[in-house]
Amino acid sequence: MQENFLHYIWKYKKFQINHLKSVTGETVKINTVGEHNFNSGPDFLNSQLIIDELLWAGNVEIHVKSSDWFLHNHEQDSAYDNVILHVVWEHDTDIFRKNNKVIPTLELKDLIDKSVLVNYEKLFAEQNKWINCEHDFASVNDFVLSNWLEHLYLERLERKTKTIESLLKESKNDWEAVLFRMLSKSFGLKVNGDSFFSLAQSIDFSVVRKLQSNQQALEALLFGQSGLLKQDIEGAYYLNLTKEYQFLKQKFKLQNSQVLPCHFFRLRPINFPTIRLSQLASLYFKHQNLFSKIIEVNHLDDLYKLFKVSTSKFWETHYTFQKESKSIKKTLTKSFIDLLIINTILPLKFCYAKQRAIEADSDIIKIATSITSEKNSIIDAFNNLKKTTKSSLDSQALIQLKTAYCDKNKCLQCAVGNALIIK
Incomplete structure (x- = not known):
C-alpha cells in the first residue's frame, strides 16, 4: 500500500463515505476533503468535517499506518497541531494532541471496494513496461480519453508558457x-x-x-x-x-x-x-x-x-x-x-492571450485540431496500443501524457489511470 494511493482515495472519495465512524466510534461526515497540499505540512488543508455532530475546520493527515505519525516526527512539528482527522489504511496506535486528547482516526482498509484495490495493484504490478497501463489502455472510453487529451494539450501549452515568459523577461517584454x-x-x-x-x-x-x-x-x-x-x-x-x-x-x-x-x-x-x-x-x-x-x-x-x-x-x-x-x-x-x-506559433498565441486575459483557447484548439498529427516514437507506440491520434492536438497531448505522467508514474493524477482503477 502506498500513501499517494490513500491521498487519491481521500481526495476523490473513492470509499464508502456513508455512516463513517472513527476507530473510537465517533461519527464522521465529510463536508469538504480539503485542498491537496504538495508542500510540507499536513496532506489536506482547510478540510471541513462533522465529527459527532460538531463542525470541525482544519487539516487532514494521511498515513499507511497510524504509527507513521511518530515515524515522521509529526508530534514535534507545530504544523500538525491543527489536524482534525488522521486517515490511515491500518490503525495500530492512538495519536494524541498536545493537550493529551486523542486525534480522531479513520481507518480505510475495510471501506474501499476490493475491485479498486485489485485494479490499483494491477496497474503498478508489472515492471519494465513502456507505460503502466499498456495492457489496458485500449479499453479506456473514447469520451474520457478525448477530454483528457484536450486537457493535456492545454497543460502542455501552459508548460511552454514558462519558457516564453522567461524569454520575455530577458527581452524586456519584446x-x-x-x-x-x-x-x-x-x-x-x-x-x-x-x-x-x-x-x-x-x-x-x-x-x-x-x-x-x-x-x-x-x-x-x-x-x-x-x-x-x-x-x-x-x-x-x-x-x-x-x-x-x-x-x-x-x-x-x-x-x-x-x-x-x-x-x-x-x-x-x-x-x-x-x-x-x-x-x-x-x-x-x-x-x-x-x-x-x-x-x-x-x-x-x-x-x-x-x-x-x-x-x-x-x-x-x-x-x-x-x-x-x-x-x-x-x-x-x-x-x-x-x-x-x-x-512556436500556438504556444506564443496562447501565452499572449493569457497575459492579456483574452479568451483564445477555442481558436487555438481549432487550429491544433486542423493540423495533421506529428510522427515520432511516442506517438507510434500509443497508436499501437490504440489508434488515438488524429491531429497535432492529440500528438502534443500524448507527448505530455508520456513525459509528465507515464514516465513519472503519476497514474493517480491521470484520467486514464483513474478510469482503469475505478471501472
Whole structure:
C-alpha cells in the first residue's frame, strides 16, 4: 500500500463515505476533503468535517499506518497541531494532541471496494513496461480519453508558457524578439535547434529590425553569426556575404563566441542549416512586425500564407556554398510550417492571450485540431496500443501524457489511470 494511493482515495472519495465512524466510534461526515497540499505540512488543508455532530475546520493527515505519525516526527512539528482527522489504511496506535486528547482516526482498509484495490495493484504490478497501463489502455472510453487529451494539450501549452515568459523577461517584454528566438530554434529542427537558438540569442533583435529591408544583409548576419562564413571559398555571393558580415560585425559590435556550431551530418539537404537560415532571412525580409501579423491571424490557411517563403536566388541552385545542384525553388513545405505552428506559433498565441486575459483557447484548439498529427516514437507506440491520434492536438497531448505522467508514474493524477482503477 502506498500513501499517494490513500491521498487519491481521500481526495476523490473513492470509499464508502456513508455512516463513517472513527476507530473510537465517533461519527464522521465529510463536508469538504480539503485542498491537496504538495508542500510540507499536513496532506489536506482547510478540510471541513462533522465529527459527532460538531463542525470541525482544519487539516487532514494521511498515513499507511497510524504509527507513521511518530515515524515522521509529526508530534514535534507545530504544523500538525491543527489536524482534525488522521486517515490511515491500518490503525495500530492512538495519536494524541498536545493537550493529551486523542486525534480522531479513520481507518480505510475495510471501506474501499476490493475491485479498486485489485485494479490499483494491477496497474503498478508489472515492471519494465513502456507505460503502466499498456495492457489496458485500449479499453479506456473514447469520451474520457478525448477530454483528457484536450486537457493535456492545454497543460502542455501552459508548460511552454514558462519558457516564453522567461524569454520575455530577458527581452524586456519584446514579443517580436521572443518570436525570432523561438522561430530560429524551430527552423533548426532537432539537430540544429540549439545552435540556431544560440545564434538568435547572440543578436539583439534591434539589429534584425534595422536590416529587414535588405535580404542579403540579413543572410550575412545569420550566416556570419552561425560561423558559416569562415571558409576559404571563392565566388561572388560568398565573398559579398563575408564582406557584408565584417561590416555588420564592426558596426553592431557583434560577438558569436557563444554560438553553438551548426551540423550538416545525417541531414536531408533541404534541412541543411544553409537552406533553413536563408529561409529564415527571407521570412523576416518579407514581413515586418511578424508577431503582430501572427496574433491577428486565427485561421490555419492564413498562417500557411504568412509562412510561404523561399530561399534567396543563390540557394535555388545550391545546398552548400561550394557545390552547385539542380535548380529548384526551396519553399517552406506545409509539413515544415505545421511544425512551426505547433512548436512556436500556438504556444506564443496562447501565452499572449493569457497575459492579456483574452479568451483564445477555442481558436487555438481549432487550429491544433486542423493540423495533421506529428510522427515520432511516442506517438507510434500509443497508436499501437490504440489508434488515438488524429491531429497535432492529440500528438502534443500524448507527448505530455508520456513525459509528465507515464514516465513519472503519476497514474493517480491521470484520467486514464483513474478510469482503469475505478471501472
